Amino acid sequence: MRMPVSVEPIEQPRAINGGAPDVFHRGGVVPMRQYSDDEVVDFAIVGTGAGGGTLACKLSEYGFSVVALDAGPYWRPLEDFASDENHQAKLYWTDERIVDGDNPLQLGSNNSGKSVGGSTVHFAMVSLRFRPEWFKARSKLGYGADWPLDWQEMWGYYGEVEQTLKISGPVNYPWGPHRPRYPYRAHELNAAGLVLAQGAEALGIQWTETPLATVSAPRGHSPPCVYRGMCVIGCSTNAKQSVLITWLPRALAAGAEIRDLAMVGRIDHDREGRVTGVHYYREGRWRFQRARNVVVAGYSIETPRLLLNSATSRYPDGLANSSGLVGKNLTVQANQAVWGIMEQEIRSYKGPPSLAITEHWNYTDEGKDFFGGYAYMSQGPLPMHWAGVQSSKRGLWGQRLLDEMERYNHQVGLKIVGECLPQERNRVTLADERDQYGLPVPRVTFSFCDNDKRLIRHALDFMGRALEAAGATEIWDETDDTAHLHGTARMGDDPKTSVVNADCRSWDIPNLWVCDGSVFPTVGGVNPSLTIQAIACRTADRIKALAARGEL
Amino acid sequence: MSNRYPGYDVLTKRHTPSWNEQTRTVIDERLSIDPEKHQFLTDAEWRILRAVCDRIVPQPPDRARPVPLAAMVDQKLHTNGGDGYRDARLPPLREAWRRGLAALEAEAMAQYRRSFHELPALEQDDVLTAVQKGDVQADAWRDLPAKVFFTKRLLHDIVSSYYSHPIAWNEIGFGGPASPRGYVRMYFDRRDPWEASEARPGREERARHENARVG
Numbered sequence: 072m073r074m075p076v077s078v079e080p081i082e083q084p085r086a087i088n089g090g091a092p093d094v095f096h097r098g099g100v101v102p103m104r105q106y107s108d109d110e111v112v113d114f115a116i117v118g119t120g121a122g123g124g125t126l127a128c129k130l131s132e133y134g135f136s137v138v139a140l141d142a143g144p145y146w147r148p149l150e151d152f153a154s155d156e157n158h159q160a161k162l163y164w165t166d167e168r169i170v171d172g173d174n175p176l177q178l179g180s181n182n183s184g185k186s187v188g189g190s191t192v193h194f195a196m197v198s199l200r201f202r203p204e205w206f207k208a209r210s211k212l213g214y215g216a217d218w219p220l221d222w223q224e225m226w227g228y229y230g231e232v233e234q235t236l237k238i239s240g241p242v243n244y245p246w247g248p249h250r251p252r253y254p255y256r257a258h259e260l261n262a263a264g265l266v267l268a269q270g271a272e273a274l275g276i277q278w279t280e281t282p283l284a285t286v287s288a289p290r291g292h293s294p295p296c297v298y299r300g301m302c303v304i305g306c307s308t309n310a311k312q313s314v315l316i317t318w319l320p321r322a323l324a325a326g327a328e329i330r331d332l333a334m335v336g337r338i339d340h341d342r343e344g345r346v347t348g349v350h351y352y353r354e355g356r357w358r359f360q361r362a363r364n365v366v367v368a369g370y371s372i373e374t375p376r377l378l379l380n381s382a383t384s385r386y387p388d389g390l391a392n393s394s395g396l397v398g399k400n401l402t403v404q405a406n407q408a409v410w411g412i413m414e415q416e417i418r419s420y421k422g423p424p425s426l427a428i429t430e431h432w433n434y435t436d437e438g439k440d441f442f443g444g445y446a447y448m449s450q451g452p453l454p455m456h457w458a459g460v461q462s463s464k465r466g467l468w469g470q471r472l473l474d475e476m477e478r479y480n481h482q483v484g485l486k487i488v489g490e491c492l493p494q495e496r497n498r499v500t501l502a503d504e505r506d507q508y509g510l511p512v513p514r515v516t517f518s519f520c521d522n523d524k525r526l527i528r529h530a531l532d533f534m535g536r537a538l539e540a541a542g543a544t545e546i547w548d549e550t551d552d553t554a555h556l557h558g559t560a561r562m563g564d565d566p567k568t569s570v571v572n573a574d575c576r577s578w579d580i581p582n583l584w585v586c587d588g589s590v591f592p593t594v595g596g597v598n599p600s601l602t603i604q605a606i607a608c609r610t611a612d613r614i615k616a617l618a619a620r621g622e623l
Numbered sequence: 624m625s626n627r628y629p630g631y632d633v634l635t636k637r638h639t640p641s642w643n644e645q646t647r648t649v650i651d652e653r654l655s656i657d658p659e660k661h662q663f664l665t666d667a668e669w670r671i672l673r674a675v676c677d678r679i680v681p682q683p684p685d686r687a688r689p690v691p692l693a694a695m696v697d698q699k700l701h702t703n704g705g706d707g708y709r710d711a712r713l714p715p716l717r718e719a720w721r722r723g724l725a726a727l728e729a730e731a732m733a734q735y736r737r738s739f740h741e742l743p744a745l746e747q748d749d750v751l752t753a754v755q756k757g758d759v760q761a762d763a764w765r766d767l768p769a770k771v772f773f774t775k776r777l778l779h780d781i782v783s784s785y786y787s788h789p790i791a792w793n794e795i796g797f798g799g800p801a802s803p804r805g806y807v808r809m810y811f812d813r814r815d816p817w818e819a820s821e822a823r824p825g826r827e828e829r830a831r832h833e834n835a836r837v838g
Binding site: 150151152153154155156157158160163164165166167168169170171175176177178179180183259260261262265296297298299300301307308413415416417418420421422453454455457458459461462463466468469470472473476477479480514515 | 627641642643645646648649650653678679680681704705706707708709710711712715748751755774775778779782783785786787791792794795796797798799800801802803804805806807808809810811812813814818819821
């Protein structure tokens with residue numbers, strides 16, 4: 072039966088009139104508490120991704136009044152998501168951003184979501200813990216900066232997030248200190264994952280099934296993954312455990328209000344310098360939500376953009392910026408790949424794209440001529456993406472492109488998530504151009520440093536050998552890609568060298584917080600979403616403790 | 624025309640559990656694009672773009688309904704659909720294409736004293752190769768870096784349009800839309816009965832038979 076067509080969620084907000092979308096049912100609505108703009112809520116949270124969405128859930132469950140605003144639409148995956156790369160670009164942040172530097176970043180689909188639930192709606196679900204030493208990278212490993220966090224405390228929060236998302240992973244994880252068995256069984260490997268396994272075994276290193284935030288068995292309203300393989304364009308099965316379908320339904324049930332299609336443009340402060348709320352654009356007009364605390368959780372571009380754009384005569388360099396570090400140390404991860412051709416059919420479009428992983432070079436320090444580490448994973452590029460690699464990256468067009476694309480089902484690849492080092496010259500600033508809201512467009516400047524380039528070379532050489540050992544031929548390097556965003560509002564324990572403290576609270580303004588990937592002082596060689604969510608859980612616990620002591 | 628997947632047509636799965644309603648709607652829209660329609664580009668620009676598309680993705684002459692590539696690029700320009708980042712060396716999408724097409728035309732005139740769309744294919748390829756390498760003569764490239772425009776705008780927009788079309792999926796044996804059914808057989812050399820069958824030497828007829836039954 073054809074379902075009634077609901078309002079297009081890009082045009083009009085869906086979280087209105089005391090209800091929010093029920094993400095598990097076509098056309099469904101769940102009750103939602105609402106606050107008026109004039110009501111001073113405990114927390115206004117800007118962004119509902121891995122940082123903001125998780126925090127909105129935890130804080131509302133602790134009894135705080137929460138309004139969480141997101142610039143993106145509020146999807147119901149079952150009715151809104153098509154099996155189509157082109158159409159699903161609606162999940163990405165495609166507003167204008169200018170990129171420069173020696174290695175201009177690709178944004179949008181690569182690392183920037185514009186949806187309630189943030190980038191977790193289109194992420195590849197890879198859910199990894201940091202190597203413990205990375206939290207003290209400077210003192211233990213000699214590079215980057217130390218985090219003000221203790222790994223053993225974080226181990227507990229990782230466990231909480233893994234349970235919340237029912238991560239599907241191996242019984243025994245080969246690297247690092249003991250961790251509990253993953254809540255759900257690992258997914259079966261596809262041929263692309265088996266190629267990674269064969270290469271690793273040939274070179275004598277360990278590999279395992281990638282811990283993934285998509286369920287391998289039923290879970291509540293989520294059916295198990297059907298191996299449709301379109302995870303990075305949005306899961307229309309609802310197997311993916313995104314923030315949209317995990318933390319946010321809980322947040323609503325606990326009394327949080329979520330405002331979709333609400334773009335925050337500016338944070339205001341009073342004469343004492345404390346923030347008072349946020350200006351946001353929704354339903355065709357600018358409004359102001361009052362709040363006792365403001366949490367910025369817009370990820371590493373929108374977060375500094377908002378802080379910088381909120382400059383006043385009292386804070387001429389932007390909010391929380393007495394260190395001068397807001398927007399600086401934008402750190403990505405190297406995302407280079409080797410690709411080759413197998414005699415057998417691989418058909419890597421089936422199943423989650425990165426089913427197998429090795430973290431060998433995250434946990435081995437010998438045999439490296441660089442600081443930091445990298446994981447590498449099997450790959451499953453969809454056709455538009457793959458054609459982009461072959462054309463824009465490899466330079467093929469004409470008949471050569473068509474011939475190469477025809478071998479799509481035989482291609483196989485290994486791709487790193489590699490640790491880049493923080494550099495102050497890599498940064499987010501405000502450009503002169505204005506966007507559709509009248510706000511200054513961000514300028515994003517990025518260049519690899521020599522250490523990054525050595526890491527990349529090491530990884531490409533090693534993966535090339537692994538792919539060859541697994542039987543691939545015609546191996547070539549994709550040298551130009553990055554993934555994920557971090558830094559630009561780093562945490563630390565010195566106000567001169569960091570923007571926020573261990574609790575994600577800004578040093579300069581006690582009721583202004585930052586809770587997303589921006590707070591990472593270093594990035595490690597693993598995908599950041601699990602760590603962002605773990606930090607958000609810790610921040611919520613700290614806020615609860617501080618409130619109990621009257622220190623909010 | 625490729626014969627790697629003979630007789631495979633992803634559209635025959637339209638009414639199977641591999642397609643849902645929202646996917647049918649989206650693909651129907653793409654299939655209904657009028658190949659002659661251009662709303663953003665002028666007629667002169669349109670002629671150049673058509674000629675460029677024919678060289679970047681040369682489609683078989685016997686294809687009854689070719690992928691309407693130029694119209695898809697024009698549609699992107701008409702809706703001004705961004706990708707979420709813009710290389711600082713390039714102007715915004717629409718202006719980049721306007722200036723890029725004009726510069727391509729100027730390059731053809733500089734090298735061959737003829738309009739790009741009137742050049743024989745091999746010479747068109749020479750012009751495009753020169754632009755790709757940044758080895759250009761026309762003054763028009765002074766404010767528009769040829770290599771950057773070619774790689775990050777021209778190739779990106781044309782090639783991504785082509786591989787968003789079901790005809791391209793048939794060519795490469797991609798399973799296409801896959802919700803709600805998904806896939807079951809994940810191992811080497813295994814295909815689900817609703818996936819394309821490859822015509823390895825000696826099994827062309829079998830592949831054709833299997834491809835007739837994916838729907």
